Structure formats: structure tokens, C-alpha cells
Amino acid sequence: MPEPQERHYNINKLNLLFAVASITLLGCLVWMFQNDFDREWKGYQARFRDLEIEKTRVAYDLETHRVEAQADYQTLESDLKTAQINFQAQCSKFDDVKKEISAKETEHQILDQRYRVTKAELDAAKFDYEDAIGKGKSDVSKVQKHYELLQGQIGELKKFLDANQEILTAKQGIVDDCASQLKALERKEHEFSRQSDVLLRKLKKIDPNEMDFTNQIGGLVRDLPVIDFANPKYKIEQVVLKDITEDVNYMQVPRVDRCTTCHLGIANPEYKDASQPFTTHPNLELFLAKDSAHPLEEFGCTVCHGGRGRGTDFVSAVHTPSSEEQKKEWEAKYHWHEIHHWEQPMLAKPFVQAGCFKCHSDASTIKGAEKLNLGLKLIEKSGCYACHLIDKYKDWPKPGPDLTHLAAKTTKQWAYHWIEDPKSFRHNTWMPSFFNQSNTSDEHSKIRGEQEIHAIVQYLFSQSEPFALDKIPQVGNPPNPLGNPEKGKEIVSSVGCFACHQIEPQPSDTKRDRQSLLREQGPNLIGLGSKTSVEWVYQWLKDPNRYHPETKMPNLRLSDQEAADAAAFLVQDNNLSFNKNPVPPVDEKIVDEITKGFLSKIMTQSQVSAKLAQMPLEEKLSFSGQKLIAQYGCYSCHNIKGFENYKPIGTELTEEGSKAADRLDFGFIDIEHSKQEWFAQKLKDPRIFDHSKIKAPDEKLRMPNFQFKDEEIEAIVTAILGFVKDKPASTILPQQTPEHRYVMEGEAIIRQFNCQGCHIIEGEGGAIRPEVAKWLQDYQGRSETEANAMVASFSPPNLAGEGKKVQAQWLFGFLHQPTTIRPWLKTRMPTYHFNANHLNALVKYFSALDKEEFPFADQVEPQASGEEYEEGKKLFSQDYFSCGSCHIIGEKMPSGTPEKWAPDFALAFKRLKPEWIKQWIKNPQALSPGTKMPTFFDPESFDAAGPEDVLNGDENLQIKALRDYILTLSNNQSAPKPAPAPASAAPQPPATSQ
Amino acid sequence: MKKFNTSTCSLIISVILLGVPAYAATIKGVVSYEGEVPNLKPIDMGADAICLSKHGSAVMPQILVLDENKKMANVLVQIVSGLPKQEYPVPTEPVVLTQEGCQYHPHVVGVQVGQTVKVLNPDGTLHNVHALCKVNAEFNLAMPKFRTEMTKVFDKVETMFPIKCDVHPWMAGWVAVLAHPYFNVSQTNGAFEIANVPAGTYELEAWHEKLGTQKASVTVTADETKEVNFTFSRP
Known part of the structure; x- marks a missing residue:
């Protein structure tokens, strides 16, 4: 028995321990490998591979069937078969010939070889011979003999060779002819099956069932753990974007988007119906495709969608659920949870358009992002930018009316009720509600609120500056003020008021969109008679800028009579019950409390008491009113005396979309802690986060309630989420050319002044058209069908192509001081209070939009020779185109009613671009579909359209001659003088005065 | 062009053959x-x-x-x-619309799709024929004194649209383009x-x-x- 070793440990135990430890470590290693190897995305890639195989197989089968079903292919196949049989039958006998050919070819080669050797020998012999003659050697004759012998041999050989070649060519020809038909057919078949061949090749690459054995083995091995570093089938796909960086702790690193690792079908239209994550992007025309505006390789995914591009599993990519149900589903399915440290989580589906704004912030409308566009428009209409600074709107005017002369417009009583609850007067006014909100609806707040309104009204009226209203002219005996409401209604319906205003309640289910909002540019005029006096309306219509210098309301140049009629009509609509509502009395006790509150912020308690004691009630009200206006920020939207230099009261929103959710105060409201939820709640009930908080009256939240509908809130939240700070590098932004800038600047002005209320610009707008159709029915006796058919030619013009059409200088003048161009239109271009910046920007806008040169394209002086002038005049005459039937020529009006009249030729020289006139005469319908101007040169038979007896029937010459003649009709000294023409025919340009 | 004619002809013939009962x-x-x-x-x-x-x-x-x-x-x-849903033969005879005495005669006119409309101007003054159609292509062709006749064909069904003369605002005619006779x-x-x-x-x-x-x-x-x-x- 061996002696047990003397040790402090038991070797067996230790062995066991080591064994367990090694096995555990090995297990861990395997586990580590396994864990590293088994990635979520591989499962998706495997599933996608199956889908791809299935799709390719289906496509292959379909393609094969399609090809086989074609009659041409079937004919080809049978032809091919016949050709093959023919080939077998006829060309097989050439097998012998082929053998012969190959034998002959061998023979030919040997002969050729021998020929070359003999040729070399001959050359040598020739030298020897020449050498012998030259040196007079004795063996000349021997050398000569040898040379001649060789010469004979080479002649023989050459003959053999040529003959052989001929035989070969002839025999080969027979064989080739026989196979040529078959070859052509085979080529044709290949054309047919090219597509299916491609699919088959693809299938062989991806489908194990189609692969050859080695590839099958390779496919298995390349994805094995550890070996898979080389060239695995399943691998992470990524797009690296150098120009779009990510802010990683004070460092800008290129963005890396690995989304396509799982979203494998995203840019492939074939996966339209596949399930997530393989579905095709819903708009490949605009995104991802190589020829789209945003190719995948340049833009990636997260620049628009947000989220963590480097993430390669569902949770770490920071997906955001679109709804509570989806959130629950994801939690169960993917163990989804919020990743708090990632500041830009993916935009939830309802808000996805927010991503467009960071690059397109200068555009007024972003094509394809309708929700975002609506959100921006609502922000403009509601005037959010007045309290909350938003960089995009930093130069925009205040959205509310000027209150400097308030006392001239309305009464204290009306103002009290209006401030208390604006929507009870006009249900769809843009003025929001400040009082009786969720944090001020307790009894004490209500009573206090009443006195606050008294204070505000007192301040506004005490500060109101005097404003003399013009008297409405008096007529008749005894004298009565002018004004016939019936006529006024017709004026209001026809001159264009309805491009911006409405005078009827909106049904409560009205869905506001960008088009309908055009007609909410100005207030809905319901109840106007209860708000103000007929004199004020008259004065306002005559000169809006006198009352409110910055108003967007233009001057319609109404005559005294017209203005008086319109005013008489407008004040007919009133809301008597609103004015009859009793105003609660002023309660000095509560006024004292309010005043005391404000005073104690600037003085000691005893000073406050002393001050309060010596203040009369009116002063207390006025003092508190001023403080309250500052507190609620009324001055942000309205001009109010005493607040000229105050700053807006709200949080700046320029980068609000980048704010982390934990910087928002959710108070005690149990909602999901995300930005979009907070914004939505805030818009739904702006005071909600005060819920169950104890606050002094002046500490309470004060944002007013706009009573937005749910879909409007979603649109506004989309816009706010788009207001982010991480602007991409200029290299990927829309090209910042001067033209681009001009277009953007012009669009902003067009937006501010609501040009699209009347005009169609860039294919949008013309909001007044339904009202013009109504006018045609109500006042012109047209039936509905007729009115709708005619509406285009009785509405303000579509401005498509305006830059090509009119001269920049003329446009500048016209926008400054419009004159009548289309006498048949009842709607009139109003006079806007544009400043020089506006005018320049608009002129540049129209030029840039039509890619016209700016400022002035070369003005071509049309030169009419004597003959051309005479022919132009002839075409113009009654016997030909009879242009004077409709067009005004200076002071010479056409016959009939203005309904049929057309623009004055005297304007043409200064107004129109000569090249455009030619285009217009050629095909007016193409430039302005629906125009009253008929087409004289039918484009369907242009060459036969003009009269044969003018300018040899050459239509293009006729158009030019007519254009040149028309230009001579302008009352302009620089108008081209026609070359010598008979004195009697000399044009008599009519004296025009516009 | 030739192909169009042959196919139209064969269509007409087949319709005539089929539609007798x-x-x-x-x-x-x-x-x-x-x-x-x-x-x-x-x-x-x-x-x-x-x-x-x-x-x-x-x-x-x-x-x-x-x-x-x-x-x-x-x-x-x-x-x-x-x-019944079928194609009806298009009459070869044109429909004549005359502008006489600055009025349309007839005032209301029906034509079949594809049928020729012949517009006459015996008045010796400038008229323009402004067809305010929405489904068919709108046109506005002048008929000055020297052009006394022109023809037009409407190729889509459209009932009751006005034809107007912008030179003489009182002039109005009505046209219906129908698929059947x-x-x-x-x-x-x-x-x-x-x-x-x-x-x-x-x-x-x-x-x-x-x-x-x-x-x-x-x-x-x-x-x-x-x-x-x-x-x-x-x-």
C-alpha cells in the first residue's frame, strides 16, 4: 500500500475542482460564442433569404410561363426544333466533310511549314548567287542552278497552298451555311429567355436546392462561428454617411445606418406586400431609389426617421411605437423598452413628416408632407410664433389686430365679453380663450378672472388714442347716409372679399386643410354689426392702413358708394344676444386684491397699503390691467400702447424638437413621458400641467386655449418635433442657389398676404373660385353646370408662367399700384401695402420660378418690315382674326358688355414679353387652360390653320407679323416704327391713359 | 393609323353582325x-x-x-x-352644329362617342367654339370669317356640357356625348x-x-x- 503523500490538500478533490472549473469555463466560452453568434438580425436575414428564394422562384416561374405563353416564342420554339432536326438531317452528312476539312487543315499546315523553310533557303541561295556574281566566283553556275531549283520549288508550293486554301474555304462554307439558320434561331431564343436566365442564375446563387454540391457545402461552412469573419452569407449591412454627422459628446462622427440589416426589402419595389421588417418603403419615387431626390446611399434612414442607426436589434435601434396598443404588442414581442439615453428616438409613424423640416425649413410648403404643411399653416394662423420665438417666422407681423384705437371700433361691453369667451361670439375665431380654463375654473379664480378682464378692458380703453372716423357721405333730402345693403351684398360677393373672409358659421365637423385655411386669412365676419359701427366698417374698407398700419387687409379701391353699400351689408349680420349678456359689476375688493398682488412685488407691505389707499378705482384697474396684459402677453399678438418694446412671453420653439423629454414638466399628469405626448396634451389643454398643483394666481400657466381638433394637434406636434437643432451639412441640403432663395422668399410673402386666396400659384390656391361660381349663379343667372364650367375665366388668373409672360419692371409697378387689366373680372386685384423689399422679392420670385433671367431679360425690339406690318394689320382686321371684337385698344372699347372684353393692347408693349405673345397667339389654351382667348391656330392641324392668302400661308410668319403689329398699338414712343408704309396705312396709336 | 382603321371597321362589322335581333x-x-x-x-x-x-x-x-x-x-x-353592355356602331353621318344669327342650332345636341361633329359658321363674323367639357379635352377654337367649317370628335362619354362663344356671351349650346344611340x-x-x-x-x-x-x-x-x-x- 503506497504511503499517502503528505499534502495540505486533497489531490482528488482538487482534480475534481479543476475539472468542474474547466468544464464551466469551456461552457462559458461556448456560451459566449453562442451568444455572440446568435444575433437577432440573423434570424431576419434567414427569413428574408427564404422570402427572396420564394420570390425569385415565383418570378422565375412566371417569367418562364410568360415567355412560353407568347405566340412568338412558341413559333420560335417550333422553328428551332425544325431547324435542329434539319441540322441533324442535313448537316450530319457534313460530318465527313468536317473530317476532310480537319485533314486538309493538317495538310495545309505542313505545306505552309515547308513553304516557309523553302522560302528561307531561297533567300540564302539568292544571296550566295549574288555574292558569286559580284566576286566573280568560279562556282557561279552551280550556285545559279541551286537558286533556280529552289525558285521552281517555291512556285510549285505556292500553287499547292492556294489550291488547298480554296478547297478549305469552299468546304467550310457549306458547313457554315447549314448551321447559320440554327445559330440565328438560338440567338433569338436567348433574347427571349434573358430575363429568366438572370433569375435562374440568381436562384442558383441563393437557393440551396438549385446549388451545386460544392456551393452547398460552402454555404454551410461560411456561416459557422469564428469562420464567419471571412465572407459570411449573413452579415451586417450599413450605409456610412460622411456628410450627415451625429453629435457624440462634443464630437461630430459620421452617421452609420445599419437599418438595412433587417429592413432588407426597403428599397426593392418587389417587397411591397411583404411583412415588416421587409416591406418596401411606401414612397420610392421620393426616397431611397437611386434616381429619387433622397437616394439611400446619400441620406440613409435616421436623418429623416431618427432613432439609433448603429443599433442592430429592435430595442437598440430605438424604435418608437405609434400607439398604446403597439407599445404593448412590442413589449410582448420584442421586449421593447425606452432607451432613455438616446436623445432622438425614432419618430413615431404619425409624426414621421417632422423629419422633413430640418432640411426644408425655408420652404413654405414641402411637397409630399401634407401633415407637416398643415401644422406649419396652423402655427402661422394661430400666431404661435408671436409668443414663442420660431426662427422661421422671426420677421412675421403680429397676427392680431391693432388695439391702439380700440375705442373707435367697439365698446367696453363688447370687449369684456370678447376677452371672457371669444368663441361665444365667433365660434371659429383664431383668438384663443384665456379665462375659465382648467386651472382657473374654481369659484375664486372665476370671480378674480371677471375683475381681471375689467382691468384689461379699462387699460385698453384708457390708452386708446383718438381716431376720427370719416363720415359716410350723405345724399337725398332729408339727407341720409349712403348705403344699400342689397347692393353691398353683390359688391362683397363679387369684388373678392371671399378670398380671405367668410360670413357664415362653419359646421362643427368642418375639417380644416390648407385650402380651406386660405379662406380664413381674415376673420369670419359673422356678428360684425354687434362688434362695430357702420362708420368704422366704411372707414376700414376705404383705407385699412389708416386704422392698422401693418394690417394684411389690402385696399380694394372701393368708391364711396361701393364702400357705403358694402358696409351697410356687412353690419347687417349681428349677434344681439352676445351684447345683451350682462357684464358683472366691478368689485373693488377683488380689484384691490389684484392690485395689491402686483404692488407688493415692487414695494413693502406698508407702502402697498398707503399706495392702495390713495389710488382711485380707475387707476387701480388701469394699473392692474397693464400688469395683466404683460402677464398674459396680449401685446405679443396685438399692438397695444405702452408695450412697444416688450419681448414675447413664451418658450422659444426654434429647437423644441431636440429638447429631451425629461426637461418637460409633466406635473402630476399620468401620460407617457415622451415629447409628442407632452406637446399634444399642452395643445389640447394648455393649463393641464397645473393639475393638483398649489400656485398663486400669477404663477399659474397662462397659455390660452385654441381649441384645436385632434388631427390639428397631431399636425402641429409634427411641426414642433421638426424644429430641431441638428441641421445637416450644406452639401446635402437643397441647392442654395440665388434662384432657390428667391423662390423661398417669394413663397413666404405669398403665404403672408394670401395671394393664393385668389390666384393659383405653383398649382395651388384659387380658394375664391367656388365663390365666383356662386356669384355667376346668383347674379349672372347661370346654371350650376354653366357656372362651374365658366368659373376659370371669371376668376383671378392662374399665375403659372407669369415670369415668362410679363416684364419684371411692369410687374413691379403693377404690384405697387394695380390697374385694371381684365375688365370682365368683377374680382379686383387690391392695392397692398407692399414695401420695396416685398415688391423686389415678388418680382424675383416669378422670374426665378420660370427660370427667367433677372432683372431684365434682353428686350427684343420687334422689327416689322412694311409688308409684315401690312399683313399683320390684315390679320388683325375684322375679315381675319377680328382681334378688336374683344380686345380694348387704348381708349377704343369693344362693343357689347365688359363680360366679353379682353385686355388692352396698349398695355402689351410695356407689360408682356414679346416671345410670350408669340406663344400665346400660337396656343393660348396650352398656357392658360380654360382661357376665353380662342385658339386661332388649331394645334391639331397647325400647318393648315392660318389663312392661305396671308404671308403665303406660313403660320409662324403670320404669328410674328400679328405680334409685331399688336406691339405698335401701344401708346409708347419707343414702339417700333414700321418701315416705310403707305401714309394712309400708318398706325394711329390711340392716346391711352390708364 | 391604318391599323386603327381596320380594327374600327372590324369592330363595326362585328357589332352589326351580332346586334341584329x-x-x-x-x-x-x-x-x-x-x-x-x-x-x-x-x-x-x-x-x-x-x-x-x-x-x-x-x-x-x-x-x-x-x-x-x-x-x-x-x-x-x-x-x-x-x-346591355356592348359597343354600338358609330354613325358615319356627322352631327351638324350651326352658328347662325349668333345662336346655336340646334341648341341641345346629342352625339355618340367617336361621331364627328361638324361646326358651321355661316354668320360671316368671328365666333369661337369653347367646349367647356371636363371629361373630354376642353378646347376653344376660333372660327374667323374665313373659316366656315370645322370638325371635332369627342372620345369619352360626358353628358351635358356647355359650348360657348366668348365673343357673343349670350351664345350657349349644350352637348351630350353618349355611348349608345x-x-x-x-x-x-x-x-x-x-x-x-x-x-x-x-x-x-x-x-x-x-x-x-x-x-x-x-x-x-x-x-x-x-x-x-x-x-x-x-x-
Whole structure:
């Protein structure tokens, strides 16, 4: 028995321990490998591979069937078969010939070889011979003999060779002819099956069932753990974007988007119906495709969608659920949870358009992002930018009316009720509600609120500056003020008021969109008679800028009579019950409390008491009113005396979309802690986060309630989420050319002044058209069908192509001081209070939009020779185109009613671009579909359209001659003088005065 | 072009061959007006001396044309439903629309899809033919004095769109482009007649430019003549 070793440990135990430890470590290693190897995305890639195989197989089968079903292919196949049989039958006998050919070819080669050797020998012999003659050697004759012998041999050989070649060519020809038909057919078949061949090749690459054995083995091995570093089938796909960086702790690193690792079908239209994550992007025309505006390789995914591009599993990519149900589903399915440290989580589906704004912030409308566009428009209409600074709107005017002369417009009583609850007067006014909100609806707040309104009204009226209203002219005996409401209604319906205003309640289910909002540019005029006096309306219509210098309301140049009629009509609509509502009395006790509150912020308690004691009630009200206006920020939207230099009261929103959710105060409201939820709640009930908080009256939240509908809130939240700070590098932004800038600047002005209320610009707008159709029915006796058919030619013009059409200088003048161009239109271009910046920007806008040169394209002086002038005049005459039937020529009006009249030729020289006139005469319908101007040169038979007896029937010459003649009709000294023409025919340009 | 012609021809031939059976029923009737006759103002043609010279007496607008028995002209009656779905041969004869005395004659006209419309201008003044259609391509072609005739073809079904002359604003005509030949416009005595109708049950619609539409149901057997009358009144 061996002696047990003397040790402090038991070797067996230790062995066991080591064994367990090694096995555990090995297990861990395997586990580590396994864990590293088994990635979520591989499962998706495997599933996608199956889908791809299935799709390719289906496509292959379909393609094969399609090809086989074609009659041409079937004919080809049978032809091919016949050709093959023919080939077998006829060309097989050439097998012998082929053998012969190959034998002959061998023979030919040997002969050729021998020929070359003999040729070399001959050359040598020739030298020897020449050498012998030259040196007079004795063996000349021997050398000569040898040379001649060789010469004979080479002649023989050459003959053999040529003959052989001929035989070969002839025999080969027979064989080739026989196979040529078959070859052509085979080529044709290949054309047919090219597509299916491609699919088959693809299938062989991806489908194990189609692969050859080695590839099958390779496919298995390349994805094995550890070996898979080389060239695995399943691998992470990524797009690296150098120009779009990510802010990683004070460092800008290129963005890396690995989304396509799982979203494998995203840019492939074939996966339209596949399930997530393989579905095709819903708009490949605009995104991802190589020829789209945003190719995948340049833009990636997260620049628009947000989220963590480097993430390669569902949770770490920071997906955001679109709804509570989806959130629950994801939690169960993917163990989804919020990743708090990632500041830009993916935009939830309802808000996805927010991503467009960071690059397109200068555009007024972003094509394809309708929700975002609506959100921006609502922000403009509601005037959010007045309290909350938003960089995009930093130069925009205040959205509310000027209150400097308030006392001239309305009464204290009306103002009290209006401030208390604006929507009870006009249900769809843009003025929001400040009082009786969720944090001020307790009894004490209500009573206090009443006195606050008294204070505000007192301040506004005490500060109101005097404003003399013009008297409405008096007529008749005894004298009565002018004004016939019936006529006024017709004026209001026809001159264009309805491009911006409405005078009827909106049904409560009205869905506001960008088009309908055009007609909410100005207030809905319901109840106007209860708000103000007929004199004020008259004065306002005559000169809006006198009352409110910055108003967007233009001057319609109404005559005294017209203005008086319109005013008489407008004040007919009133809301008597609103004015009859009793105003609660002023309660000095509560006024004292309010005043005391404000005073104690600037003085000691005893000073406050002393001050309060010596203040009369009116002063207390006025003092508190001023403080309250500052507190609620009324001055942000309205001009109010005493607040000229105050700053807006709200949080700046320029980068609000980048704010982390934990910087928002959710108070005690149990909602999901995300930005979009907070914004939505805030818009739904702006005071909600005060819920169950104890606050002094002046500490309470004060944002007013706009009573937005749910879909409007979603649109506004989309816009706010788009207001982010991480602007991409200029290299990927829309090209910042001067033209681009001009277009953007012009669009902003067009937006501010609501040009699209009347005009169609860039294919949008013309909001007044339904009202013009109504006018045609109500006042012109047209039936509905007729009115709708005619509406285009009785509405303000579509401005498509305006830059090509009119001269920049003329446009500048016209926008400054419009004159009548289309006498048949009842709607009139109003006079806007544009400043020089506006005018320049608009002129540049129209030029840039039509890619016209700016400022002035070369003005071509049309030169009419004597003959051309005479022919132009002839075409113009009654016997030909009879242009004077409709067009005004200076002071010479056409016959009939203005309904049929057309623009004055005297304007043409200064107004129109000569090249455009030619285009217009050629095909007016193409430039302005629906125009009253008929087409004289039918484009369907242009060459036969003009009269044969003018300018040899050459239509293009006729158009030019007519254009040149028309230009001579302008009352302009620089108008081209026609070359010598008979004195009697000399044009008599009519004296025009516009 | 040649291909188009051959295919059209073969289509027409096949339709003729297939469509022979029992085409003999006739639907006819009279359109009357009930109620007070509105006092229409005569048209002021002073805007164009040529127009004025074409008329000896005052010209009444064509929006409501009644005879002494208050029978209405210019009402288009057509079968709107019940017809088998098939292609009908397009008449080779063109429909003629004349601008005479600065008015359209006829005032209401029905054509078949693909049928030629010949527009004439014997007035010797500038007219323009402005077809305010929405489904077919809108056109506005001038017919100056030297162009007395032109032709147009409408290639889509579109009922009742106006044709206007922008030079003479009072001028208005109405056109219906239909897929089948079963329509008729009432004469000055109010009578209309739709012939060669296959046996079946149909819905008829009578249309007037100001007084709207009326519908009636009718069943005809082969070789039968059924009478359907319409009465319009002001709403």
C-alpha cells in the first residue's frame, strides 16, 4: 500500500475542482460564442433569404410561363426544333466533310511549314548567287542552278497552298451555311429567355436546392462561428454617411445606418406586400431609389426617421411605437423598452413628416408632407410664433389686430365679453380663450378672472388714442347716409372679399386643410354689426392702413358708394344676444386684491397699503390691467400702447424638437413621458400641467386655449418635433442657389398676404373660385353646370408662367399700384401695402420660378418690315382674326358688355414679353387652360390653320407679323416704327391713359 | 393609323353582325311645361352689328322654348340604364352644329362617342367654339370669317356640357356625348322618339338646362311602341 503523500490538500478533490472549473469555463466560452453568434438580425436575414428564394422562384416561374405563353416564342420554339432536326438531317452528312476539312487543315499546315523553310533557303541561295556574281566566283553556275531549283520549288508550293486554301474555304462554307439558320434561331431564343436566365442564375446563387454540391457545402461552412469573419452569407449591412454627422459628446462622427440589416426589402419595389421588417418603403419615387431626390446611399434612414442607426436589434435601434396598443404588442414581442439615453428616438409613424423640416425649413410648403404643411399653416394662423420665438417666422407681423384705437371700433361691453369667451361670439375665431380654463375654473379664480378682464378692458380703453372716423357721405333730402345693403351684398360677393373672409358659421365637423385655411386669412365676419359701427366698417374698407398700419387687409379701391353699400351689408349680420349678456359689476375688493398682488412685488407691505389707499378705482384697474396684459402677453399678438418694446412671453420653439423629454414638466399628469405626448396634451389643454398643483394666481400657466381638433394637434406636434437643432451639412441640403432663395422668399410673402386666396400659384390656391361660381349663379343667372364650367375665366388668373409672360419692371409697378387689366373680372386685384423689399422679392420670385433671367431679360425690339406690318394689320382686321371684337385698344372699347372684353393692347408693349405673345397667339389654351382667348391656330392641324392668302400661308410668319403689329398699338414712343408704309396705312396709336 | 382603321371597321362589322335581333321597339312621348310661363327678356345683340342684321325681330333666349300648347323643345331624353353592355356602331353621318344669327342650332345636341361633329359658321363674323367639357379635352377654337367649317370628335362619354362663344356671351349650346344611340332631343312641338330599342326594361332620363332632370321607367317588348311623357315645372 503506497504511503499517502503528505499534502495540505486533497489531490482528488482538487482534480475534481479543476475539472468542474474547466468544464464551466469551456461552457462559458461556448456560451459566449453562442451568444455572440446568435444575433437577432440573423434570424431576419434567414427569413428574408427564404422570402427572396420564394420570390425569385415565383418570378422565375412566371417569367418562364410568360415567355412560353407568347405566340412568338412558341413559333420560335417550333422553328428551332425544325431547324435542329434539319441540322441533324442535313448537316450530319457534313460530318465527313468536317473530317476532310480537319485533314486538309493538317495538310495545309505542313505545306505552309515547308513553304516557309523553302522560302528561307531561297533567300540564302539568292544571296550566295549574288555574292558569286559580284566576286566573280568560279562556282557561279552551280550556285545559279541551286537558286533556280529552289525558285521552281517555291512556285510549285505556292500553287499547292492556294489550291488547298480554296478547297478549305469552299468546304467550310457549306458547313457554315447549314448551321447559320440554327445559330440565328438560338440567338433569338436567348433574347427571349434573358430575363429568366438572370433569375435562374440568381436562384442558383441563393437557393440551396438549385446549388451545386460544392456551393452547398460552402454555404454551410461560411456561416459557422469564428469562420464567419471571412465572407459570411449573413452579415451586417450599413450605409456610412460622411456628410450627415451625429453629435457624440462634443464630437461630430459620421452617421452609420445599419437599418438595412433587417429592413432588407426597403428599397426593392418587389417587397411591397411583404411583412415588416421587409416591406418596401411606401414612397420610392421620393426616397431611397437611386434616381429619387433622397437616394439611400446619400441620406440613409435616421436623418429623416431618427432613432439609433448603429443599433442592430429592435430595442437598440430605438424604435418608437405609434400607439398604446403597439407599445404593448412590442413589449410582448420584442421586449421593447425606452432607451432613455438616446436623445432622438425614432419618430413615431404619425409624426414621421417632422423629419422633413430640418432640411426644408425655408420652404413654405414641402411637397409630399401634407401633415407637416398643415401644422406649419396652423402655427402661422394661430400666431404661435408671436409668443414663442420660431426662427422661421422671426420677421412675421403680429397676427392680431391693432388695439391702439380700440375705442373707435367697439365698446367696453363688447370687449369684456370678447376677452371672457371669444368663441361665444365667433365660434371659429383664431383668438384663443384665456379665462375659465382648467386651472382657473374654481369659484375664486372665476370671480378674480371677471375683475381681471375689467382691468384689461379699462387699460385698453384708457390708452386708446383718438381716431376720427370719416363720415359716410350723405345724399337725398332729408339727407341720409349712403348705403344699400342689397347692393353691398353683390359688391362683397363679387369684388373678392371671399378670398380671405367668410360670413357664415362653419359646421362643427368642418375639417380644416390648407385650402380651406386660405379662406380664413381674415376673420369670419359673422356678428360684425354687434362688434362695430357702420362708420368704422366704411372707414376700414376705404383705407385699412389708416386704422392698422401693418394690417394684411389690402385696399380694394372701393368708391364711396361701393364702400357705403358694402358696409351697410356687412353690419347687417349681428349677434344681439352676445351684447345683451350682462357684464358683472366691478368689485373693488377683488380689484384691490389684484392690485395689491402686483404692488407688493415692487414695494413693502406698508407702502402697498398707503399706495392702495390713495389710488382711485380707475387707476387701480388701469394699473392692474397693464400688469395683466404683460402677464398674459396680449401685446405679443396685438399692438397695444405702452408695450412697444416688450419681448414675447413664451418658450422659444426654434429647437423644441431636440429638447429631451425629461426637461418637460409633466406635473402630476399620468401620460407617457415622451415629447409628442407632452406637446399634444399642452395643445389640447394648455393649463393641464397645473393639475393638483398649489400656485398663486400669477404663477399659474397662462397659455390660452385654441381649441384645436385632434388631427390639428397631431399636425402641429409634427411641426414642433421638426424644429430641431441638428441641421445637416450644406452639401446635402437643397441647392442654395440665388434662384432657390428667391423662390423661398417669394413663397413666404405669398403665404403672408394670401395671394393664393385668389390666384393659383405653383398649382395651388384659387380658394375664391367656388365663390365666383356662386356669384355667376346668383347674379349672372347661370346654371350650376354653366357656372362651374365658366368659373376659370371669371376668376383671378392662374399665375403659372407669369415670369415668362410679363416684364419684371411692369410687374413691379403693377404690384405697387394695380390697374385694371381684365375688365370682365368683377374680382379686383387690391392695392397692398407692399414695401420695396416685398415688391423686389415678388418680382424675383416669378422670374426665378420660370427660370427667367433677372432683372431684365434682353428686350427684343420687334422689327416689322412694311409688308409684315401690312399683313399683320390684315390679320388683325375684322375679315381675319377680328382681334378688336374683344380686345380694348387704348381708349377704343369693344362693343357689347365688359363680360366679353379682353385686355388692352396698349398695355402689351410695356407689360408682356414679346416671345410670350408669340406663344400665346400660337396656343393660348396650352398656357392658360380654360382661357376665353380662342385658339386661332388649331394645334391639331397647325400647318393648315392660318389663312392661305396671308404671308403665303406660313403660320409662324403670320404669328410674328400679328405680334409685331399688336406691339405698335401701344401708346409708347419707343414702339417700333414700321418701315416705310403707305401714309394712309400708318398706325394711329390711340392716346391711352390708364 | 391604318391599323386603327381596320380594327374600327372590324369592330363595326362585328357589332352589326351580332346586334341584329329584335331591334324594333320605339319609345316616344311629349315633353310639356306646367305652370306660369316666365317672362324672358329678348337678347340684346347690339354688341355685334352682323348678329343684329341676321334677325328681323327680337330674338328670344333659347333657355326655355315653348310652343302655344306649352310643349317644350330642347329637352334631351336618353336611356340611362338597362342597356346591355356592348359597343354600338358609330354613325358615319356627322352631327351638324350651326352658328347662325349668333345662336346655336340646334341648341341641345346629342352625339355618340367617336361621331364627328361638324361646326358651321355661316354668320360671316368671328365666333369661337369653347367646349367647356371636363371629361373630354376642353378646347376653344376660333372660327374667323374665313373659316366656315370645322370638325371635332369627342372620345369619352360626358353628358351635358356647355359650348360657348366668348365673343357673343349670350351664345350657349349644350352637348351630350353618349355611348349608345338611344337618345333624342324634343322638337318644337315637344315630341321625341327613340327608335329601334331592343326589348327590355329601361330607365329614361329627360334633361333640361334650367329645370333639371326627370326619370321614368319603361318596359318594351319587340315591335312595341310605348309612350312616355314628361312634364317640367319651375321649382
